[in-house]
Amino acid sequence: MNWPAESWSSAMNLTSKLTQTNVTELSGLHWNPATQCLYVVQDNGRLRILQFNEGADDFFEIANVEIAGNPEGIMQVDYEASMFYTVDEKNYEIRQYVPNQDYTSITLMKKWRLLTPNTPMPDTGNDGIEGIVFVPDKHLQSIGFVSSQTGLPYTSTKGMGGLIFIAHQTEGYVWVYDVNPALSFDVAYVGKYKTNRKESCDIAFDRTTGLLYILHNVGKNFLEVTNLSLEQVNDEYKFVVSKEYSLSNPTDGNENIEGFAITPMCEENGVVSVFVCRDVNDTGTEIQKGDALRWFTDFPLLGSCPPITEDEQIQTDNARFTIEFTSLNGLYIHGAQENVELVFMDELGRIRYKTHYEPMSYLPYDVLPQGYSILQIHTSNDIQVVLIRL
16 A cells, blocks of 8 residues: 655654764664653664654754664653663664663663574574564453464563564564563563564554554565454464555665654544654765654554543542543543633644633533543643543
């Protein structure tokens, strides 16, 4: 299928938001919906972080720091924590890092070697591991995910709360591991799974829909979408393809697309963004180096969101307000003693809906933005914030 969003040239070029020294070899991307940050790793050993600016509908760089090794992909388990993980191609390792408070230095905390006797992963040199993503257990359980070794259902056993999926360049397999986040080298091989192409270079997972996105840097570049369901093909497990798109590529001679990230569908009101980067090395032209990272804001809605939970009550952090919702009556705020302003925002900080709320009243269901919203409650003294789903 053709690329369903705007073209490469029409998407927003974010390359200029990066400090312009050594902007080469962009390889992996990760979007954090809690902090609204885009993580960018360069395989020559550098991490960049772009923070979304909700007022300007734009990004600015908050981190530009060296990182040891050869990071090809990046992920997080806990969106609220600063800890992150990379996949290191030259060393064939999963690595866990923690930055200092201002992201001027990064400390390697733990690592897990993948070329060991208990995993059949071969050393394929520079055609090795490229992308990494965390998939929580609840999604594995709901789809009935199985180990390719045993054919039996498998969820994490080592304390991470999910499994790590790794995209591999050679033959395009996704390799899956169960990792103990508290102990280096404690890792179990779960299996390897065929994809729709013979090369895979990055991987992303939407935790709100359960869809896995696999980027293939082969031919004209492809994006594969699957809900994690499997089929057996020639005695191997293969992901069932839900959709596959050919990418919109640059037209300047470099189509080396290597990084992909996506914003969660169910946390926005009909808006999904994707981010794509390409690997331009030192010999690339200045035009190519200045056009390595693009932001596509018109990606289609794929999958479905979890059903509404009736009579759900959510408290703000200090328990000052309790938000109650039913589809029959609407939204009610317990604890409101005065008129307050309610601002519903998406994860990129864009306002979805704004209104005034009077104490002891309901806001009708049909005027409220559906899906996930960041709700700000503006009082005369402060602002309370809570994440809700309607």
